[in-house]
Amino acid sequence: MRKLLFLLIAAFCFTSCSAKKGTISASKARANNKYIQKRNRESIAAHKDLTSLEYIDRFKTIAIEEMNAYGIPASITLAQGLFESGAGNSDLAKFANNHFGIKCGSTWTGESYYKNDDNENDCFRVYVNPEESFRDHSTFLKKKNYARLFELDKNDYTGWAYGLKACGYATNPKYPQLLINLITKYQLDQYDRPEGEIAKIKREDRVLEEINNKANTPQQDSISKTPPDDKIYTVKQGDTLYSISKRFGITVDDLRELNKLPDNGIRIGQKLVVVK
8 A cells, every 4th residue: 555655646746747847837938928029029010911922932032042052942941931830920920930830949048939839838939030940940950860851852842741741840640741732832843953963962961961960069059150158249138239239349230240130130048249
């Protein structure tokens, strides 16, 4: 009897601890989301719902750029963005600039936005702008479990669609066909480009080397490589690009150029290069 009681208590403790691990209270999630929405109120107010064709026209250029850099078919990137963000009209896209439903993960150090998904108040990444989301989509896929996909041709959208599902990107068994249907409907494969054998080998070698280096080196998820600590500043609440420029004696334009910022938007926790 005593042994049974001990096992019941142990099971209860394990369940309680497991439930608490990695969770956030509903009140904290709401407060966090209100802060994100308040900070981004200007861009949110300026948001205009897009049709699928408008979304494609808006983001086809960066999808092609990412394809040329890493080999992910532009058609796949656009189809995923269309599907995951509802053509850029989902709350996650409007409030967090997250177009691919990428969750925070254990190494994400940027801002977060919470919404119910697989679990209550799942944590999603917040980006400065949609383009940053597209770049991080490529970075996110440069993981060991997706490595074999980069050996496919960069116009093999069918292989990528089924490969993403097989590698664990989505749990929906119909995910590959959903992407293929969007690509066919909107002729997204017109943005894909074939590549010669030599170019393909060079791209594969470069990307797979990056993936292997990332797998073998402890690092944090980020959009770009971080310079030495004495040359960077971590954005805090209340900071603006102007106030940071005054603090370090550098112009706003230089700050934007050094950090490849498309505008003056910054986020808490973001690391900025502040020394030329």
